Amino acid sequence: MKKALAFDIGGTKIYSTIIDEAGNIISEIDKFATPKTLDEIKQLLKTQIEKHETEVDIIAIATAGAVNNENNRVLGSTGNLVEGYYTIDFQALSNKKVFLENDANAAAWAEYKIGASKGSNVSVMLTLGTGVGGGIIINNQILKGKSGAAGEMHFKMYPDKRRKCTCGSWDCFEAYASGTALKWDAEEMLNNPDVTTYDVMEGVKNSNPQMIAIFDRWQNDLTMGIIGLANIFDPDCVILSGSMAQFVDTKKVEENVNKEIVTTPISVKKGIAGNYSGMIGVALLAIERSF
Amino acid sequence: MKKALAFDIGGTKIYSTIIDEAGNIISEIDKFATPKTLDEIKQLLKTQIEKHETEVDIIAIATAGAVNNENNRVLGSTGNLVEGYYTIDFQALSNKKVFLENDANAAAWAEYKIGASKGSNVSVMLTLGTGVGGGIIINNQILKGKSGAAGEMHFKMYPDKRRKCTCGSWDCFEAYASGTALKWDAEEMLNNPDVTTYDVMEGVKNSNPQMIAIFDRWQNDLTMGIIGLANIFDPDCVILSGSMAQFVDTKKVEENVNKEIVTTPISVKKGIAGNYSGMIGVALLAIERSF
Numbered sequence: 001m002k003k004a005l006a007f008d009i010g011g012t013k014i015y016s017t018i019i020d021e022a023g024n025i026i027s028e029i030d031k032f033a034t035p036k037t038l039d040e041i042k043q044l045l046k047t048q049i050e051k052h053e054t055e056v057d058i059i060a061i062a063t064a065g066a067v068n069n070e071n072n073r074v075l076g077s078t079g080n081l082v083e084g085y086y087t088i089d090f091q092a093l094s095n096k097k098v099f100l101e102n103d104a105n106a107a108a109w110a111e112y113k114i115g116a117s118k119g120s121n122v123s124v125m126l127t128l129g130t131g132v133g134g135g136i137i138i139n140n141q142i143l144k145g146k147s148g149a150a151g152e153m154h155f156k157m158y159p160d161k162r163r164k165c166t167c168g169s170w171d172c173f174e175a176y177a178s179g180t181a182l183k184w185d186a187e188e189m190l191n192n193p194d195v196t197t198y199d200v201m202e203g204v205k206n207s208n209p210q211m212i213a214i215f216d217r218w219q220n221d222l223t224m225g226i227i228g229l230a231n232i233f234d235p236d237c238v239i240l241s242g243s244m245a246q247f248v249d250t251k252k253v254e255e256n257v258n259k260e261i262v263t264t265p266i267s268v269k270k271g272i273a274g275n276y277s278g279m280i281g282v283a284l285l286a287i288e289r290s291f
Numbered sequence: 292m293k294k295a296l297a298f299d300i301g302g303t304k305i306y307s308t309i310i311d312e313a314g315n316i317i318s319e320i321d322k323f324a325t326p327k328t329l330d331e332i333k334q335l336l337k338t339q340i341e342k343h344e345t346e347v348d349i350i351a352i353a354t355a356g357a358v359n360n361e362n363n364r365v366l367g368s369t370g371n372l373v374e375g376y377y378t379i380d381f382q383a384l385s386n387k388k389v390f391l392e393n394d395a396n397a398a399a400w401a402e403y404k405i406g407a408s409k410g411s412n413v414s415v416m417l418t419l420g421t422g423v424g425g426g427i428i429i430n431n432q433i434l435k436g437k438s439g440a441a442g443e444m445h446f447k448m449y450p451d452k453r454r455k456c457t458c459g460s461w462d463c464f465e466a467y468a469s470g471t472a473l474k475w476d477a478e479e480m481l482n483n484p485d486v487t488t489y490d491v492m493e494g495v496k497n498s499n500p501q502m503i504a505i506f507d508r509w510q511n512d513l514t515m516g517i518i519g520l521a522n523i524f525d526p527d528c529v530i531l532s533g534s535m536a537q538f539v540d541t542k543k544v545e546e547n548v549n550k551e552i553v554t555t556p557i558s559v560k561k562g563i564a565g566n567y568s569g570m571i572g573v574a575l576l577a578i579e580r581s582f
Contacts, residue, residue: 066554075555143429144525145526146412146526147525148525150523150524150525152553152554154518156519157449158449159511159512176450220450221450224450228446228464228519231443231446231463232425232427232442232446232520234437235437236437262458263436263443264366
């Protein structure tokens with residue numbers, strides 16, 4: 001059975017473990033704070049790879065940022081990572097083949113192979129966390145686009161410049177359906193800059209009507225975005241993952257989406273591949289595509 | 292050289308001609324008003340097919356409405372066509388194979404094979420007419436989704452119910468980027484229910500500042516929609532076709548899109564496959580997929 005040394009490289013943490021071709025995690029999970037310099041990141045990866053590469057067949061890296069169609073480079077700058085991150089020659093870090101994929105795409109692949117969208121010909125996964133990631137799988141292929149950057153959930157929720165998005169543009173879906181967006185909704189609706197996402201979810205738990213109204217607005221915006229994606233892709237399912245997914249009433253969202261779309265009904269489900277779905281997905285993909 | 296008897300079935304007109312496998316129109320183009328009853332539509336098609344089917348290898352039909360993944364049925368009801376249109380068994384009308392595709396998808400295929408998006412791995416075509424049609428081609432495949440209905444340009448431009456869309460939902464891209472939408476923009480901005488799309492375009496031609504402001508709003512909404520599609524699909528190009536495309540400043544739209552997207556730059560171009568691109572596209576597709 002083939003094995004991959006898998007990484008998940010994010011803005012704050014780097015995870016690493018060994019995963020087999022069935023998607024089982026077969027070693028301890030190592031966790032590191034993401035270093036603040038390029039050299040330290042490279043050194044961390046190199047050390048970890050040297051320690052384990054003889055035990056595995058391939059190195060599989062899920063990373064923040066868009067990954068090229070050759071799965072060996074990060075494209076351009078990624079907000080949360082150190083400047084110049086895209087210059088890293090990942091293949092130079094190992095004697096084994098190194099295979100990269102965007103973290104949201106990798107997580108979508110895990111759901112598709114062993115999780116909530118297993119068996120779907122067309123699935124859309126949304127990772128609702130600090131931002132919103134997207135991974136779209138059509139006929140056993142991740143939608144990558146001409147350069148590898150497709151699946152970015154930066155479509156407009158308003159055309160007239162209301163809320164600045166982290167991408168530099170305005171009013172993207174990410175700015176209305178992320179965890180950060182829920183805080184912004186609360187700030188606007190309560191006129192209080194100090195309210196947190198946590199405050200809202202605590203309020204909802206305690207049946208606070210104001211907090212429920214804020215959450216409903218957020219969930220409605222999420223629903224509106226999913227309606228568009230359902231009409232564009234006509235998917236079997238939309239999978240919600242990431243830290244905010246737990247709060248979503250998927251049954252209600254599914255009902256409201258299916259009331260409004262012109263395509264055939266979809267299902268809306270929560271991801272089940274877990275916190276390490278990025279590593280699992282990239283390991284499965286690297287092994288499937290390389291052997 | 293293979294030949295197809297091609298049809299384009301729309302809400303008001305039905306066109307028919309013979310097209311060869313290189314995309315050449317090789318007979319007169321017959322035009323008919325679309326009959327108002329199901330039986331008359333079937334009879335019209337049957338008569339035309341009986342007249343020409345011995346001259347061709349296949350019957351290729353571009354039609355309003357979504358077409359299933361088997362390319363032999365229309366899915367569900369289509370606003371502009373007679374009730375029960377989707378019940379037509381098109382294959383029963385001919386002894387030759389009958390191949391169907393949605394008209395916007397067919398037009399996109401024509402642009403991809405012999406027109407403005409030739410050679411593109413990933414292209415998005417928008418037909419800007421009374422409504423907005425969409426045809427997305429990825430790696431030599433039309434994006435069809437689970438049922439065949441993908442590529443519907445009904446994603447939200449606002450999440451809060453401002454303008455009813457013909458699809459029954461609210462604030463879809465179609466309701467802001469179609470020819471009808473330009474009339475609605477003018478009605479709103481001039482507070483005059485009688486103003487027409489033609490009035491606006493005449494005003495723009497005569498440098499009327501009010502009419503220019505209305506058109507700019509429309510073109511801005513179109514740009515906002517294209518930004519979302521560019522971030523989702525990372526396409527090589529977005530092709531604009533249909534009666535409204537002639538008015539679009541594609542250079543300006545392209546510049547503004549490329550300023551805001553997180554994916555790599557795209558080109559925005561007008562379609563060049565002409566008024567019969569639906570028939571050309573479905574003929575090319577039918578021949579390519581069937582022989």
